[in-house]
Amino acid sequence: MEVDKIEKENICVVQRLAAQPDCVRGLRIKTDGGERRKRAETVYLGVHKHNQDDVSQLQHTGAEAQRKESSAAETTADPTQALSTEPANVNLLTGLPTLTDGAIGKRPVAVMVNNVDAALPQYGISAADLIFELPVEYDLTRLMAVYGDYTQVPDVCSVRSCRYYYPILAVGFDAVYVHWGIDPTIATETINSMEIDHFDADYYGTGKYFGRDKDRINAGYAWEHTGMFYGTKVPEMLEDSNVRTDLKEDKMGTAFKFVEMDKNAAPSGEDAKNIRVDFGANYSTFSYDADRHVYMKNYQNKPHMDCKTNEQLQFENVIVLEADISLRPNDVDGHKLINWEGGENAKGYYISEGKMVPITWSKAGMYDPLKFFDANGNELQLNRGKSYIAFTYAGNCKVEG
Numbered sequence: 342m343e344v345d346k347i348e349k350e351n352i353c354v355v356q357r358l359a360a361q362p363d364c365v366r367g368l369r370i371k372t373d374g375g376e377r378r379k380r381a382e383t384v385y386l387g388v389h390k391h392n393q394d395d396v397s398q399l400q401h402t403g404a405e406a407q408r409k410e411s412s413a414a415e416t417t418a419d420p421t422q423a424l425s426t427e428p429a430n431v432n433l434l435t436g437l438p439t440l441t442d443g444a445i446g447k448r449p450v451a452v453m454v455n456n457v458d459a460a461l462p463q464y465g466i467s468a469a470d471l472i473f474e475l476p477v478e479y480d481l482t483r484l485m486a487v488y489g490d491y492t493q494v495p496d497v498c499s500v501r502s503c504r505y506y507y508p509i510l511a512v513g514f515d516a517v518y519v520h521w522g523i524d525p526t527i528a529t530e531t532i533n534s535m536e537i538d539h540f541d542a543d544y545y546g547t548g549k550y551f552g553r554d555k556d557r558i559n560a561g562y563a564w565e566h567t568g569m570f571y572g573t574k575v576p577e578m579l580e581d582s583n584v585r586t587d588l589k590e591d592k593m594g595t596a597f598k599f600v601e602m603d604k605n606a607a608p609s610g611e612d613a614k615n616i617r618v619d620f621g622a623n624y625s626t627f628s629y630d631a632d633r634h635v636y637m638k639n640y641q642n643k644p645h646m647d648c649k650t651n652e653q654l655q656f657e658n659v660i661v662l663e664a665d666i667s668l669r670p671n672d673v674d675g676h677k678l679i680n681w682e683g684g685e686n687a688k689g690y691y692i693s694e695g696k697m698v699p700i701t702w703s704k705a706g707m708y709d710p711l712k713f714f715d716a717n718g719n720e721l722q723l724n725r726g727k728s729y730i731a732f733t734y735a736g737n738c739k740v741e742g
Contacts, residue, residue, distance in 0.1 A: 427594065427595065429445055430442070430444075430445055431595060432470060432489035432490065433449065433489055433514070433588075433592070433594065433595050433596045434449060434470035434471045434487060434489040434514070434595075434596055434597075434727075434728070435470045435471075435489060435725060435726055435727055435728075436595050436597070436599035436602075436723070436725035436726075437725050437726065438602075439489075439490070440489065440490050441490055441492050441493065443492045443576075444489075444490040444491055444492045444493070446587055446588055446593065447490075447491050447492075447586050447587060447588060448491060448515050448516060448517055448585070448586055448587070448588050449470075449487055449488055449489045449490075449491065449514050449515070449516040449517070450487070450488045450491050450494050450516060450517050450519060450572070450575055451485050451486070451487045451488075451507070451508075451510075451511040451514070451516040451517070451518050451519065452465075452485070452486050452487075452488075452494075452497050452500060452519040452520075452570055452572070453483060453484075453485055453500055453501050453502065453503060453507060453519065453520040453521070454466060454483065454484040454485070454486050454497065454499070454500060454501065455483065455484075455499040455500070455501040455565075455566060455568075456474070456481070456482050456483050456484045456623075456640075457481055457566075458641075459562070459563060459566055460499045460501075460562070460566040461640070462646050462647070462648035463484075463497075463498060463499060463647065463648070464495075464496070464497065464498050464647050464648050464649035464650070465486070465494075465495040465496055465497030465498060465570075465572060465647065465649065466484065466486050466497065466647050466654065467647035467650045467652040467653075467654060468488065468493065468494070468495050468647075468650075469486035469487060469488055469727075470487060470488060470489040470490075470727055470728075471486075471487040471489075471727065471728050471729075471730065472484055472485070472486050472487070472654070472656075472727075472728075472729050472730070473485040473487070473507070473510060473730050473731075473732075474618075474620075474625060474729070474730075474731045474732075475504075475506060475507070475620075475679065475731070475732045475733075476620045476621060476666060476677055476679075476732075476733065477504055477676075477677060478674055478675035478676060478677070479621075479622055479675050480620055480621025480622040480623075481620075481621075481622045481623060482620050482623055482625075483501060483504065483507075485507050485510065485511065487511070487514065487516060488572070491517070491575050491576065491579070491586070492575070492576055494572030494573065494575045495572050495573065495649070496569055496570065496571055496572050496573060496649075497569065497570045497572050498554050498557070498567070498568065498569035498570070499554070499557075499562075499565075499566045499567060499568050499569065500519070500520065500521040500542065500551070500568045500569060500570045501520070501521055501522070501565075501568070502520055502521055502522030502523050502524065503518075503520040503522070503523040503524060503528045503532070503539075503541075504524050504528055504676070504677070505524065505527040505528040505531040506677075506679045506681050506732075507520075508528075508531060508532055508535070508537050508539065509531065509535075509681055509704075509707050510681065510704075510711070511537070512535060512537055512707065512708055513596075513704060513708065513709055513710040513711060514592065514596050514710065515588050515589050515592040517538050517539070517540070517575075517579065517584065518532075518537055518538065518539040518540070519539070519540045519570055520539065520540075520541055520542070521541065521542040521543065521551065521568045521570075522541065522542070522543050523541060523543070524676060526672075526676070527669075527676075535707060535708075538584045538585065540578065540582075542568060542570070549571075549574070549578075550570065550571055550574055550578050551568065551569065551570055551571065552568075552569050552571065553567045553568065553569065554567045554568075554569050592710075596710055597710075597713070597723045597728075598720045598721065598722050598723065599722060599723050599724070599725050600722045600723070600724055600725065602725065605634065605657070605693075605694065605724040605725060605726070606694060606724070607693065607694035607695055607696040608691060608693060608694070608696045608697070608698040609696070609698065610696045610697045610698035610699075611696065611697055611740070611742065612695060612696065612697075612742030613629070613692045613695060613696055613697035613740045613741075613742070614628065614629045614695055614741060614742055615627070615628050615629070615740070615741040616636070616659060616661075616692060616697075616738065616739070616740050616741075617738070617739045618661055618731050618733055618737060618738050619733065619734075619737040619738075619739075620731075620733050620734075620737070621734070623640070623641060624641065625638060625639065625640060625645070625731070626638075626639040626642060627639070627656075627659055627692075627729075629695050630655070631695060633655070634657065634694060635655040635656060635657055635726070635727075636655065636656050636657075636659050636692070636729075637653050637654070637655050638653065638654035638655065638656065638729065654729075655727070656726070656727045656728055656729040657693060657724050657725070657726025657727055657728065658691070658692070658693045658723050658724055658726060658727070658728040658729070659690075659691075659692040659693070659728075659729050659731075660689065660690070660691055660692070660700075660713065660728060660729065660730045660731070661689055661690045661692070661730075661731045661733065661738040662683070662687070662688075662689040662702050662730065662731065662732050662733075663687065663688045663689055663733065663734070663735040663736075663737075663738075664679055664680050664681070664683070664687070664732045664733070664734075665678075665679070665680040666678070666679050666680075666732070666733070666734055679732060681704055681732070682703065682704055682705075683701070683702045683703040683704055683711075684701075684703050685701060685703070685718075686701070687701055687702050687703060688700075688701060688735070689701065689702045689713070690738055690740070691713060691721060691723070692740070693723070693724045694724065697740050698715065698716075699716065700713050700714060700715060700716075700721055701713075701714045701718075702714065711730070
């Protein structure tokens with residue numbers, strides 16, 4: 342198929358960016374009306390598709406075809422089919438019937454959370470239905486807490502800045518994205534090109550939706566570790582900003598394929614009572630509580646606590662995804678490139694009910710959800726409940742019976 346003039350110009354821009362990725366901040370993709378979203382994704386798939394040997398190998402054509410195939414599947418799918426066996430108030434992230442009436446059919450909310458020693462303990466995170474943990478600069482990690490019921494988001498602290506791969510994960514759930522600041526290179530252009538609904542404290546300032554925790558200030562916390570998001574004001578925030586609250590039609594139902602209601606069971610795999618996930622500079626560990634059928638999360642071997650509820654983080658599902666992770670070339674600040682796409686050879690582990698099975702994973706396009714597959718290539722069925730998902734380097738998940 343002949344490539345039009347606009348697309349040729351975009352390809353040239355991306356090729357230059359591959360050699361000089363710190364110039365992405367000034368990128369402006371030329372688009373044509375309704376083509377903006379498709380072209381933005383094509384360009385960014387080209388920018389971020391990489392391997393550790395040669396970041397400049399862009400796969401524009403393959404990404405374009407992949408996105409078209411995904412879009413075609415969404416067009417032909419019947420979004421009401423997934424809802425037919427689920428109660429109306431099912432939480433799309435947990436598969437449990439816990440939504441308040443006002444949250445049925447509404448979008449989730451994703452909040453960036455600081456996760457360095459100096460910012461602990463956090464609060465508001467024990468209420469999250471799904472938590473992502475990924476490496477950022479210097480192999481420290483940052484969390485993204487996702488809440489399925491936008492009327493039940495608590496105040497969250499400490500809120501931190503965006504890295505480009507987090508909103509790409511958030512948009513797979515059609516989530517509203519909340520952060521305090523942003524990496525002004527790739528992350529800024531990712532959000533703008535994808536037209537993601539987001540709320541940045543650097544833009545809104547403190548007072549109405551964001552603030553500073555005075556107790557932390559008085560206790561001597563560094564300024565950057567005191568930022569809080571008034572999660573209880575989410576409905577007001579969305580209404581005041583005229584942001585869409587209804588889920589997109591193709592995101593209705595549940596975000597994952599769950600087992601039948603009240604049918605949670607251990608996967609057929611090896612014993613997994615204790616798990617360690619290394620990220621480089623820090624690590625998370627999990628211990629299985631057989632009485633409650635959950636994994637208790639630890640940070641650096643200490644219970645990972647929510648200091649407002651005094652609850653340790655706990656999850657029915659622990660999912661560890663191996664990904665290609667590298668430093669961005671010419672980036673003196675240590676920002677990461679993370680392959681969020683996966684594919685048939687992308688490995689991972691699903692851990693639940695004291696057992697672990699190897700899996701593969703993929704995310705077909707920027708706007709698509711994560712998918713997990715068993716050894717036979719069938720979509721994995723998760724147990725219902727809260728989930729923790731980590732992206733880390735290959736070989737960095739250790740499981741003990």
